[in-house]
Amino acid sequence: MQKIEKIICAGCTLLCDDIEAEPHAGHWRFKNTCELGSQYFTQQSPPTQTHFVDDRVAAIDLAILAAAKIIKKAKSPLICGLDHLSTEAQQVSWKIADIAGATIDTTFTNRGRSSIFSLQKTGKVTATLGEIGSRSDLVVFWFCDPEATHPRLLQRLNQKGKDRSHRILVVGDKETATAKRADHFIQVSAENAPELLGRVRSQLELHTDSKKSAPDPDCSPVIETTASELLNELVNAKYGSMFFEQVTEDSRFDPAGDSISRLIRRLNDLTRFVGLKLRTDNNAQSAENVLAWSSGYPFAANHSLGHPRQHGLEFSAESMLQNQHCDAILFASRLSKSELVDQLPASARVHFESIPQIAFSTQAMTADVQFQMGLPGINEAGEYCRVDNISMPIRKIEPNDWIPPEVILEKILQNLLTLG
């Protein structure tokens, strides 16, 4: 074991690339990780890779053939859970969907899908973490707490060797760890947040037209004053950045996301402003990129007619399961099976348990065919998308002979083609 420098941590979507691993008493000791990263690297992973068919250990070729037969036999196979796979494995998954006439989706559930619809409606003005760190004089955190979800974000926004050059403003309903480190904390209840955003946008319209803002008689004076306070911060920035989280679990409408995107776009009439969503959904951003480039749709694409189709959420994994429109499933997961199915509505759960399953999972899981996958950065390598949509090549700490999902998927594809 030798010291390894600059490895990437996949503990959150920040994908910190300055981690050092040092051998210590037969184990690795990690430098530059936060607590979340340390927990990620110390996860238990089995020493060898094992695959199962009908819950019995099986040779890899037999498991591959069994998986190909399940897909071949199915009239409407479903492929999902791409957010747990590397970009390379996502690309092969789409090829299988294309050949098998399958439906393919990025995640298991419809939760938070509204942000994609919001993006399609309003677009986004965004930047990389590097640009935000080097150019921003104001960083706003809107209802998010990166100290908990992306613990090294504030540290990484500071340019190396320089003191913090930006002001931090947090807007939220409670004093989080990030709010405690902020220069200014504006407290507003989650219930009043949409109204506040609306008033900031209205005041901004008048500000851009050099008109004095008239108070809205239907708006509470407190919100009106808070909106002026917030607007003052935003328009005085030379280069502002706003980080936000998915606030709604609604699958169709994301009013907060829409409103933030519109506000950021309008702010660019006066100054430079960018926004970045603090995603926590593993490699889902890469999955959306892969599906958009391959099929033209960023999620829920159906290939049963020989060409890709999408119709809102009709072909999402959750809808396909709930409506019993699929008769076999191939999925990837770093969650346990109970955590996975708990995300689904009851009717979808029942159908999921009733159809043949091919699982790529890091944990032992009951399925007709189970392929064991590794953890990125520990015993698996591959491309993963950072929170700002930059693709990062993750390598494994120690070489091993584990067969990566993309190779297994490619062999399933070859078997599908030869099965005729």
Ligand code: SF4
């Ligand atoms: S911030 Fe995220 S990527 Fe960076 S060390 Fe912590 S868990 Fe790992």
